[in-house]
Every structure is written in C-alpha cells, then in structure tokens.
Amino acid sequence: MFEEMLRVARQLDGMKVSVSVGGETDQDGYIDRQCPATDCEFSFKVHAGDWRDKVSDDGVHCAFCGHTADSQQWFTHEQVEHAKKETLDKVKGMLGQAMRTDAQRLNQSQRRNSFLKITMNVSSQPREILLPAEATDPMRLKITCSVCGCRYAVIGSAFFCPACGHNDAEQVFRQSITAIRSTLDALPLVRQGIADADTAENTVRLLIESGLQNAITAFQRFAEALYLQHPAAPKARRNVFQNLAEGGALWVMACDHGYDKHLSDSELASLSRYFQQRHLLAHKEGLVDDDYVAKSGDTTYCSGQRVVVREAAVRECVQLIETLAVGMKRDVGRGGEPLRPISGAEKKV
Ligand SMILES: [Zn+2]
Numbered sequence: 025m026f027e028e029m030l031r032v033a034r035q036l037d038g039m040k041v042s043v044s045v046g047g048e049t050d051q052d053g054y055i056d057r058q059c060p061a062t063d064c065e066f067s068f069k070v071h072a073g074d075w076r077d078k079v080s081d082d083g084v085h086c087a088f089c090g091h092t093a094d095s096q097q098w099f100t101h102e103q104v105e106h107a108k109k110e111t112l113d114k115v116k117g118m119l120g121q122a123m124r125t126d127a128q129r130l131n132q133s134q135r136r137n138s139f140l141k142i143t144m145n146v147s148s149q150p151r152e153i154l155l156p157a158e159a160t161d162p163m164r165l166k167i168t169c170s171v172c173g174c175r176y177a178v179i180g181s182a183f184f185c186p187a188c189g190h191n192d193a194e195q196v197f198r199q200s201i202t203a204i205r206s207t208l209d210a211l212p213l214v215r216q217g218i219a220d221a222d223t224a225e226n227t228v229r230l231l232i233e234s235g236l237q238n239a240i241t242a243f244q245r246f247a248e249a250l251y252l253q254h255p256a257a258p259k260a261r262r263n264v265f266q267n268l269a270e271g272g273a274l275w276v277m278a279c280d281h282g283y284d285k286h287l288s289d290s291e292l293a294s295l296s297r298y299f300q301q302r303h304l305l306a307h308k309e310g311l312v313d314d315d316y317v318a319k320s321g322d323t324t325y326c327s328g329q330r331v332v333v334r335e336a337a338v339r340e341c342v343q344l345i346e347t348l349a350v351g352m353k354r355d356v357g358r359g360g361e362p363l364r365p366i367s368g369a370e371k372k373v
C-alpha cells in the first residue's frame with residue numbers, strides 16, 4: 025500500500041536537496057554571521073560584497089573572540105533552522121504527494137479512509153535577546169577595517185576584522201566603550217519597545233550585565249595589546265588582564281608603577297569589585313560565593329545571593345576603565361605617540 029512512498033523514499037536516499045542558506049541581506053547590504061565556537065556564538069554582520077570579495081573561504085575570523093574557521097561554518101542558528109525547515113518542507117512536499125497517491129490507491133481498494141500525520145519539531149535554542157529595532161540602531165557599531173577595508177557591524181564590542189583578523193587595539197577599545205554607553209542610553213527605548221513588563225526588565229538586566237562584561241573584556245584586550253609593546257616585559261599568562269590585582273602586579277613589573285598611578289585607592293576598590301562581579305556573571309551565573317566576598321571586600325552580599333548590577337555601576341566602571349586605559353597608554357606610548365596596531369595572530373599574551 026505504500027508503493028509510491030517507498031519509491032520516493034528510495035529516490036530521496038542519497039539525493040541532495042539544495043536550499044540556499046544565509047544569503048539574505050539587511051537594508052544596508054549586510055548579512056548575518058555567527059561564530060561557530062560553542063563558548064562564543066557571537067553574532068555579527070558582514071557587508072555582503074565584502075563577504076564575497078574580501079573574506080577568504082579558508083579562514084574567517086570571529087569579530088569577538090578571533091576564532092578562525094572556513095567560510096561554511098558561520099551561518100547563524102536562525103539561518104540553519106530556516107534551511108532545515110526549507111529542506112524538510114521540500115522533502116515533506118515530495119513525500120506528501122506520494123502519500124496522497126498511495127492514499128488514493130488505497131481508497132480505491134477499500135472504503136475506510138486512513139490518515140497518516142507526521143509532525144516534525146525542529147528544536148532551537150535562540151540565545152539572542154529580541155530587541156525593538158529603534159533600540160538596536162544606536163547600539164549597532166559599524167566598523168571598516170583600517171587594513172583591508174572589510175565592512176562589518178556588531179552590537180556590543182568587536183575586536184577582530186572577520187576578513188583579515190586585524191585588531192587595532194586603541195580604535196577598537198574606544199569603539200567598544202562608545203557602544204556600551206550607547207547601549208545604556210538606549211535602555212529606555214528597550215523598556216518602551218517590549219510590551220511584556222517582565223520580558224522588558226529581564227532584557228534590560230541582560231543588557232546592563234553584558235555592558236559590564238563587555239567593558240572589562242574591552243579593557244583586557246586593550247591592556248594585552250599595550251603590554252605586548254613592552255620589549256622587556258615578562259611573559260604573561262592568558263587572560264591575566266581579566267584579573268585586576270594580577271594584571272596590576274604585572275604592570276608594575278613592566279612599568280615600575282601600577283594602576284594606582286592612574287586611579288585612587290577607592291576607585292581601584294570599586295573597579296576591583298566590578299571585575300569580581302564580571303567573574304560571577306561569566307562563570308557562576310551571577311551567584312555570589314565566599315571567594316567573591318573575600319576578594320572584592322563587598323560585604324553587602326552573602327554567599328548564595330544573586331549579584332545585582334545597576335546601570336549607574338556600569339557607567340562608573342566604564343569611566344574608571346577609560347581613565348585607567350588612557351593612563352596605561354601614556355605609560356607605554358611615551359608622549360602620546362599612536363599605538364602600534366597588533367594583528368589578531370599576536371593577540372594572546
Ligand atoms: Zn567567537
């Protein structure tokens with residue numbers, strides 16, 4: 025009774041069903057891309073023309089983490105889900121026709137009608153937060169690589185050109201700080217643009233927390249780049265500038281003075297607390313532990329509580345980081361000469 029189904033199924037076996045994936049551009053001509061590294065999955069946009077002409081098929085760089093993979097690995101979750109659905113629709117269409125043919129034959133041979141229903145659920149876990157368009161506009165950072173001219177765009181921070189991997193440490197740092205402030209400025213639009221009050225507050229909280237994390241990551245990358253310019257500086261462990269105390273101690277070894285040349289004790293204490301909070305957000309789902317209380321000296325929390333990050337705190341953190349970064353640049357740049365840009369390949373310390 026399933027002759028036609030079986031015939032089509034045999035036909036489908038090994039057959040390539042082709043659908044186009046991820047070529048849609050936005051109104052400015054950019055296409056969406058997503059980092060394939062599972063602990064990153066950063067979403068960004070690349071100008072479609074530059075994706076075609078400047079980005080190599082062999083190696084695309086993640087704008088955020090610098091991960092490199094061939095050009096077929098960068099479709100967003102949504103693009104992959106969409107392509108899966110299109111493929112399934114095509115296959116279902118072919119099988120559906122075959123099933124109808126079989127059913128007709130069956131119906132001709134017997135009176136009772138029979139139904140067969142196939143439900144296919146494609147599970148997806150979108151991690152992006154949905155934001156109203158008027159709120160994302162001021163957050164979006166459009167960058168043109170100063171080396172290869174590739175145009176790309178991000179929300180939040182970006183550190184590497186997708187086409188050539190170039191990282192212009194100072195430009196990127198300034199742009200990241202600007203983007204974090206723009207995001208905070210856009211929070212009222214987010215609140216207004218999301219109808220459900222709980223979703224709106226949750227989204228605002230995520231944006232504020234990511235602002236804190238982005239600010240510290242921006243500082244870390246900037247400090248790493250500066251540090252590499254010290255010819256005699258001792259070798260640094262990876263991510264050392266994510267830790268204020270450890271990074272500061274290393275800076276003393278390289279420059280004969282520490283962060284305290286640029287920030288007061290109370291400013292450093294605040295910054296240290298923000299760095300510890302970033303650690304909680306990134307690694308402990310925001311839950312306070314004894315280590316946090318001991319290292320930050322923040323006794324307003326007990327172990328087990330969820331850290332609360334306010335917009336004003338992120339603004340203060342960004343301000344402190346900016347002051348510190350300007351001072352550190354003076355330490356290294358001697359007379360304010362421009363920083364030597366570093367490439368993505370050299371970024372690790
Ligand atoms: Zn990445």
Ligand SMILES: [Zn+2]
Pocket residue numbers: 169170171172173174185186187188189190
């Ligand atoms: Zn480039």
